[in-house]
Amino acid sequence: MPRKSDLKSANAEKYVQEIEKQEELDIRLHGEVQKVSTIRRALPQVLASTAKNLILLDLGMTIAFPTFVIPALLNAKEGLSFTATQASWFGSISFICQPLGSILSGILLEPLGRKYSMLIVNIPHIIGWLMLYSASSIFTMYAAAVIMGLGVGFMEAPIITYVGEISEPTLRGILTSYAGLFVSLGFVVTFTLGSLAHWQQAALISCLVPIVTVVAISQVPETPFWLLSRGRIEEAEKALCWLRGWVEPRAIRKELAEMIRYSEASKLKNTRPTFEKAVYANTINLDDEKEEPKIKNFENNVAISGNSKHITVNEEINEEDPGYRDYSTNMDRSAHFVNVDLNNGHQSETEKSNSKNNNTVHLEKQLTDSENGWKIILKDVVRPEMMKPLSVVILFFFFLSFSGITAMRPYLVLILKALNIPIDPYKTTGILFGVGFSATVLCMLCVKRLGKRAIALPSFLGCGISLIGLMVYSYVGNGTSSPSWVPFGFLVILQFCNGFGVSPVPWMLVSEVFPFRGRSLASGIAAAFSYILSFVAAKTCLSLITAFTLPGTFLLYGTINIIGLITLYRYMPETEGRSLEEIEEGYKSSKK
Template sequence: MSGAITQPLGRKRAMQLVNIPFLTAWLLFHFSEEPWQIFLALSITGVSGGLLEAPVLTYVAEITQPHLRGILSSTSSMAVMLGILSQFLLGALLRWRTIVLINCAVPILSFVLLIFVPETPIWLISKKKFDEARKSIAWLRGWVPVQNVENEFQELCKQRLQEETRHVKSELTEDLTNKMDGTKKPSNIENLKLYSTKQFLWPYFVVSLVFFLSHFNGNTTLQIYAIKIFSTLKTPIDKYYATVILGIVQFLGCIICVVFVNILGKRTINFISLLGSGICFIVVATYAYFIDVKYFEDTVKINGTSNATHESTFNEVPIQDFRWIPVTFLVASAFLSYVGIKILPWILTGEVYFSKVRATASGISGGTGYIFSFLANKIFLSMVSCFTLPGVFWFYGTVSVVGTILLYFLLPETEGKSLFEITEHFAGRNNLTNSVRRKKIQHSSGKNNEAFEPDIHNGHVESRL
């Protein structure tokens, strides 16, 4: 639903309005007296979180310059991890009702701060609000004079016109065909046809593949079942401390992604992330196999024997001194995942779709990601029952290795490229190179920042968006 409300309302207004149900949910948590009120509050936060996907992803993609888009897009995932860590820390100090009351400040502050930022220039141009679009670009480029952004504004208008022209030509061709057939399709059917074109289907396939890899590389289930996994593998540190360490390294991984995505590019950093996390799970799977840990002790009997028999067998294994292996490599896999593959699909979602469908397509992609997340967690215990814990971890490792190979051939390098270039690539009208386009940063104040530097590429000027 997030894309459906984002396109007509605008990215900024949609982000503001979604804070209202968030605030309602936190207040309901605080004043709840019955279990159903807790479940209702959880449902509201779930829906609100989903509604937030399209406007945030689209807004960040449409306001940032190419050399900053990867950095700023990855900060959204870093903010999520920071939020989770804050709840862990507050949970150790305060009662939960006090914590949710403190959390009420977040949507209120967010709503107020969003008043002071502009709508995206691309959305304003699509609504023919040209003066507001100029002011938006000038504000976003460091509060420069409006006349300094005229070149960028004209380029954005030119790109929008090219998209509109192609759409009109397509409609005229369709109308001519309909007249010859004696039929006329309604306008909503025409809009739906935008989602049957290569320009939508190809990037949607790539984003869906990356979402699948991010959830079936093992770390989605590790985050949910960490205590059970660490307990079963008899890690040498407290299982609850281990989960806190997981949260910390995931946050650190996000920071590393923010710092290095502009240097290494999205392709390289995600190859490192996906392949590295896959190797970690293969190592843990092999360790669990050699110490004969097949199932979770508290739920399944092993080969008809009791859990106690299984535990005694474990204690007789001579390699028990190597119990640091699973916790080390599982924590490493969590760190490596958040360096890249956990964040990549959210970055791509805001980049790869053309402007006419960007908001709705971002919502569809986010929904697809949540479906994969649900499936990964839902079938995990069943997979362990069928394939054993080592078998499932080997599966995760295999998915990561095969996924790295697939992304090598399917994922173009979008770092430093304009939105127009990226969408033209997925439409089949040009090909992106796999090199990172870097911009030499010039230190200047917002007052004399010219905002738009001509970037000659393939014989024409590209907007810095």
């Protein structure tokens, strides 16, 4: 007897064959579908990602800013001056504010959309940079750090979700690692500005980045997934045409149809929104292994007429399912019916009227049943396909935060002085950030070929070895008065491994491992944990150095890297090259 998974695979092949038959008919009626080169298909996705990544450029500049401000103000004799305690707060206070922004982002992302959320996030950064430029007191600098921390937290969910929903599986790994490139570039830009201008002038110049970002993001489309979740099919079609190479609607017909099925299936409680479930509901018996599944007349599901192409998804809903009333929108109580004109993106006037009436009823129910809504949200979060990837991501963020670089970054100049490296500490910091930038570029080039596990795991090993090497040097060889290149070499290895795999990979995972239903909230939760852990790491770094000395702190961070290597080897799956649906299904079926 064949396994159920084998039957599903066979059914998918039959469905694809039927699609191909209809496409052949379409070619006879309307001619060849527009051919699109690989470069043209990838270019709009790269452009949209670049516009989004300008936010990350600002993020990198925000994170790096305390690194050269703290040494300038620590125990300064004129003007503003930090004590050691004040310096530790300025270097970490933005991290503790970021979780609030992340949670707020997760809540507002669905009603606002990805694009408008990315536009709004630039406002606190503009305000923060201007406050730093005009700062005349420590309180003002704290306030600026708090505002920018909220902005950084708010940005995470939309930028992570955006790239996952606009990109094809073959490009997603490259585009997510491409995002990390801009964070590293932000570090380099900040230190370049800091070496050429006073820190307040550098803050004013930095204010230009979020302004340019607003202009760039206004030119790119919203994600098709979000538009479909709002029933805006015509706009989703236009967005997908733009993102796949500015093509005609016929060229993206099959992909849009699959998105529609997945989007609609995701609205149903206790419905598994996989490709097979979404496509074969009520046309293929997926649960009966004894009976050969049958496909009904394909024209009932995909109908093509002379001047327009319609894809109709007709899916019966079990009225006994208690989740039906909570998740169905724009649906008849007895059946789920979507009729899409993929040439013009129009719905009939009758459907529009019914949709408005159903939307009104659904809205009234939401307003009168908010408690039940929160229960549904909680159930979404505790689903295995949500909790398993969320646990892996949070673990990864813990090891990232205590891998060394995140904790030491605000105090890197001070640590370099203690290590007695034969280069100016400010120049050394700039070199290290340049190394991190180069490592991120290499990650972007290698992730598709090697996969995320092959990048992340050796990177943790490299970080652990370099930190233990720094511990040995600090304990044994730092008693001499002559400068040494040995710690510089270990720091280069540490920065390279961090930029190559430890830092970019968890954000790649956040963009792709969560199910569509609940993705925004999960992304916000993951980002919130990231910043809480980053705050703890940055705030405690100076205290650890005081309590355990610098060699002891290096040993602690090195040990955490080795533990991270072992843990992620056991629990982190490979997601490179897999579709979002395949990743979700993998977590559902996983017993880990």
